[in-house]
Amino acid sequence: MNEALHDITEDIPSRRETWRANRQVMEHAPKGRRWRGRVRRGLYGMAARAARVLGPTRIVRRASARALDLDITELRLSFPDLPLAFDGYTILHLTDLHLDNIDGTAAATARRIAHVGADLCVVTGDFRDNIHTPAATVAAHFEELLQGVRVKEGVLGILGNHDSESMVEPLESLGVRMLLNETVSLRRGDDRIHITGLDDVHRFHHHQATHALRDAPDGFGIALVHSPEIVEHAAAKHRLYLCGHTHGGQICLPGGRPVAVGLKRRHRRFSQGLWQHGEMLGYTSRGIGTCVLPFRVNSRSEVVRITLCRSPHAVMD
Numbered sequence: 159m160n161e162a163l164h165d166i167t168e169d170i171p172s173r174r175e176t177w178r179a180n181r182q183v184m185e186h187a188p189k190g191r192r193w194r195g196r197v198r199r200g201l202y203g204m205a206a207r208a209a210r211v212l213g214p215t216r217i218v219r220r221a222s223a224r225a226l227d228l229d230i231t232e233l234r235l236s237f238p239d240l241p242l243a244f245d246g247y248t249i250l251h252l253t254d255l256h257l258d259n260i261d262g263t264a265a266a267t268a269r270r271i272a273h274v275g276a277d278l279c280v281v282t283g284d285f286r287d288n289i290h291t292p293a294a295t296v297a298a299h300f301e302e303l304l305q306g307v308r309v310k311e312g313v314l315g316i317l318g319n320h321d322s323e324s325m326v327e328p329l330e331s332l333g334v335r336m337l338l339n340e341t342v343s344l345r346r347g348d349d350r351i352h353i354t355g356l357d358d359v360h361r362f363h364h365h366q367a368t369h370a371l372r373d374a375p376d377g378f379g380i381a382l383v384h385s386p387e388i389v390e391h392a393a394a395k396h397r398l399y400l401c402g403h404t405h406g407g408q409i410c411l412p413g414g415r416p417v418a419v420g421l422k423r424r425h426r427r428f429s430q431g432l433w434q435h436g437e438m439l440g441y442t443s444r445g446i447g448t449c450v451l452p453f454r455v456n457s458r459s460e461v462v463r464i465t466l467c468r469s470p471h472a473v474m475d
């Protein structure tokens with residue numbers, strides 16, 4: 159593990175064994191029979207077939223190239239209780255890479271972010287798009303993307319709903335510290351902040367995830383979660399929540415209103431951009447890649463660079 163990161167979660171090998179067994183059961187569980195799930199899977203299948211048919215056409219190839227034109231979003235977030243040693247600390251937030259959906263996603267992202275330095279990089283899941291893409295292929299794509307990541311204190315990652323348990327080892331062999339309902343701390347002198355990373359809670363929610371949030375140490379905490387669907391649990395002990403999953407809608411009406419974001423009504427206010435829940439600030443990134451359809455409409459892909467600032471009042475710039 160990187161020298162800057164210190165494990166807080168105890169007995170990780172046995173916890174991971176439990177986590178892995180639960181994850182495998184959930185990954186192989188039969189699909190639900192509820193009509194909403196059936197409709198969603200039907201639409202998903204239609205979109206996948208449309209992507210296969212339209213993908214090679216010139217118009218879609220051009221749209222795919224435009225989808226890789228990443229926005230770099232700069233955020234300065236202020237907190238009254240940020241430990242002083244972390245005033246000015248920078249985090250590069252990548253999410254929803256879907257590296258296997260559009261050829262060249264890893265290389266284009268690496269080129270775009272190569273000049274964006276930060277102290278730490280966090281990746282909040284969906285490394286792949288197709289759930290049948292082998293873990294080794296995903297890791298090879300991610301290794302290419304890592305060529306452009308310029309950070310001092312390492313890369314933290316979590317899994318998304320498109321990712322599998324089998325991807326953890328190949329990603330960790332690249333030096334990425336995967337957080338599977340686990341917490342690490344960053345220390346500067348006597349000051350420290352902690353970061354809790356959860357397994358996906360959209361499709362693979364397990365009570366170990368809520369326990370990880372509950373058991374996080376006191377002090378300044380950051381939660382990494384693939385989707386904004388566990389905001390209420392995180393707010394008690396965390397000051398910042400970083401997530402993705404929604405792709406900002408990916409297909410939006412003129413003006414940017416998403417056609418769908420895949421969240422229940424009560425979470426839709428967290429579907430993109432900056433938000434606040436109680437004392438906790440959050441950011442839902444539109445992410446890098448595309449889901450199933452290899453293009454975006456009125457929704458630009460993004461990478462986010464966050465600067466943490468100490469200030470008397472919580473401020474979102």
Ligand SMILES: [Fe+2]
Nearest residue numbers: 254284403449
């Ligand atoms: Fe995604």
